[in-house]
Amino acid sequence: PTCNNSTRHLASATDFRSDPRASRLRWVRTAHRTGSASERLPRKQRGMLSDGSNPEGVDPVPALGWKTKADLSDVKLVNSSFSPPCAKLRYHLSYHNVPYTVVTPAEFKKGNGEGGYTKIPVLFAGGRQVNDSYVITKFLTPVLYGCEVNEEWERKITFGLQLAVEVEVFEQKENYPVLVTMAGYPSLLGRLFWFALPVKGYARRIRASRAKKDGEFGPLKTAKEYASEFRRALGEAAFFSGEHPSSVDVSFFATIVMWEAIPLVKRLLKESDLQGWWGRMKAAMPNVVVGNGK
Numbered sequence: 001p002t003c004n005n006s007t008r009h010l011a012s013a014t015d016f017r018s019d020p021r022a023s024r025l026r027w028v029r030t031a032h033r034t035g036s037a038s039e040r041l042p043r044k045q046r047g048m049l050s051d052g053s054n055p056e057g058v059d060p061v062p063a064l065g066w067k068t069k070a071d072l073s074d075v076k077l078v079n080s081s082f083s084p085p086c087a088k089l090r091y092h093l094s095y096h097n098v099p100y101t102v103v104t105p106a107e108f109k110k111g112n113g114e115g116g117y118t119k120i121p122v123l124f125a126g127g128r129q130v131n132d133s134y135v136i137t138k139f140l141t142p143v144l145y146g147c148e149v150n151e152e153w154e155r156k157i158t159f160g161l162q163l164a165v166e167v168e169v170f171e172q173k174e175n176y177p178v179l180v181t182m183a184g185y186p187s188l189l190g191r192l193f194w195f196a197l198p199v200k201g202y203a204r205r206i207r208a209s210r211a212k213k214d215g216e217f218g219p220l221k222t223a224k225e226y227a228s229e230f231r232r233a234l235g236e237a238a239f240f241s242g243e244h245p246s247s248v249d250v251s252f253f254a255t256i257v258m259w260e261a262i263p264l265v266k267r268l269l270k271e272s273d274l275q276g277w278w279g280r281m282k283a284a285m286p287n288v289v290v291g292n293g294k
Contacts, residue, residue, distance in 0.1 A: 051116030053129040059138075060130055066143050071126050075100035078108040078122035081293030082182065084162050084255045085133035086121040091254035092137065092247070094289045096144040102291040134158045141247045153233075153240075153248045155217065156226060162255045163210050164223040168264050170203035175262045182261075223264070227272035238280055245284050253281045 047058060054060040066072065075093065079086045079102040093100050105120050112118060117131045123140075130136050134154060141149035169175050176190030176197060190197070210220050230252060234240060240248040259265040269275050 053117050056132045073126050076124040078103045078120050079291040088254040090289050090291050094286045145247045150248050157251045159217045161226040167203040167206050170199040231272050
């Protein structure tokens, strides 16, 4: 079945910044050292990383066994407020009232041993570490929404929409005045010195990296193509699966919400006829999402 949920959920999470720094680092180190005997099996036997966690695109071993929200205990998210994959997980957790705390990438890396996972996001829950936003969403969806993840759309969002929006934001100079303000600089910098910004280099690297996966996901489309396809999938429904936001709605929304003020995204929502859906999603999402940096 396609994921759907029947009630609106309110966010309730504890900001990790209230914890002493020493406690945070002590927790990260402990989390990397602990685990059952099966979790500490050699990498060659399990296909896992040296820290026992999963590589990108690989399901955790042993199986997580998450069945209900009760299994999502002591949830911690290695998070950056300006990361779309992190935002996706923040909104899934917050929308379903799952308390979580945030750990900075620097704190996570300090507690990580050699050969362990170093990218973000990372989710710790129920004594397990899970890496890669796609894999994390795949296992969170049945717990939070009551059915299996829509793999077709989660792949389009993770390996299509997200990257298309990023490269187009970085390639189009009309976005730069707003983009630099997101980094704490005056918009004048983006208007007058756009040619000196390194963002086009970021776009080239993203495109080059994504091109290596064309055989698996197909060539990268434009952001408008992904948005228009999503609009067609909505049809006359309020949300992807009907009357309430589904996992697909939340993933799509959270992937681009941090870019909302960027001219590209404003134009994207208008030209794809998604402004009505966007307004409904903003009304349905929690007002406070821990880790958003606001």
